[in-house]
Amino acid sequence: MKVWTCVVCGFIYDEAAGLPEEGIAPGTRWQDIPEGWACPDCGVAKADFEMVAV
């Protein structure tokens, strides 16, 4: 499981935790999140996120 961070605002997406409040179940891999998804804090598109190794 990986952790991703928004390059614009620093929001963190942790695959293990998912985002249940956004309807994204724990364990959802980054690649399985819909392309139209955007950062919940700043609205940057999924394509513009960057991966951070933890």
Add this chain to the structure above:
Amino acid sequence: MEHIVIIGSGLAGYTLARELRKLDKAVPLIIITADDGRYYSKPLLSNALAQGKTADQLAGAFAPVMAEQLNAEVLAFSRVEEIDPVARSVRVAQRVIAYSKLVLALGADPVRPQLAGNAADSVLSVNDLMDYARFRERMAGARRVTILGGGLIGCEFANDLSHAGHQVDIVHPALHPLDRLLPEAAAQDLQRGLAGVGVTWHLGHTATAVNHAAAGYAVTLDDGVIIAADAVLAAIGLRPRVTLAQAAGIRAARGIQVNRLLETSAAGVYALGDCAEVAGHVLPYVMPLMAQARALAATLAGTPTEVVYPAMPVMVKTPACPVAVATVAEGLAGSWQVACGEEGVCALYQDDQQGLLGFALTGKQAGQRQALAKRLPALMP
């Protein structure tokens, strides 16, 4: 032939260019910018010091790389001095550049505090990458830092500076930090959180003078108290850059006024980001500019598209006490229901039907922001 000119290479200018290229790969595009044209994310500037990040580490691609990625011409270090909306051209030094569509993505200037004293000019502000580079250099030798302004940006810098080992004083005219955004209980929690990491508050006061002292500076407050500081940082607000537009007869009030198509009062001239006042809203945050950029890109690509604002909570990046706030849309009446506990403050602004209109969450409660945001009415449906 159709060609688009964007003035400004901040998040607004570059995001618009990127969104436009998703829809139209070919239309000639020129981006003119007064700075170096390097891509960077401004929100990261207020929590980079404690992470030890240099300006270079925060920055992304240089102007020539951005130009290639965006299939655009990027004119860096080029300040537009004049817009001629009749001839449809802009002037940069001696050069006149024609446009068929012009986009103003000019950003906002930090408000300079009104200060007496022989060191008033030494007060720093951080509003772009180059400011950050200067700021970081100055912080290297500074132990005590005084911040003027306890708003969002002032509080973020206070947290970051104290994490980085500096002794921070904040001077703020209201009795609580972030008083314009937060109800009292939430503001007090933030105040306590920052005090807990060593920040000293001077609430209910303003600074009147900054003078050179034997070591560093002496910051004088309106009650005569003097704070010793090695550096002074102002974060007392931002003012949309409107003068270039106003000089061209383009209508502006708090910001450059645009309708929901992001059109100014001049034909073929648009505005977005921190410089814009969109149907009466001035919202200097990333979420609104992303929504604007997507709508304007579609409009410029030939499909007139009005900008829509969902509810857009703002996160205050103060790890000592994270805060999420969704301000109440104008004209909506209700009252605050405040619950405080170990997990922080959960303040909900509700109408008399228990409908949620806004919120302020601190500490662990901030984690609920996305779930609660879904229950809020759209800011501009």
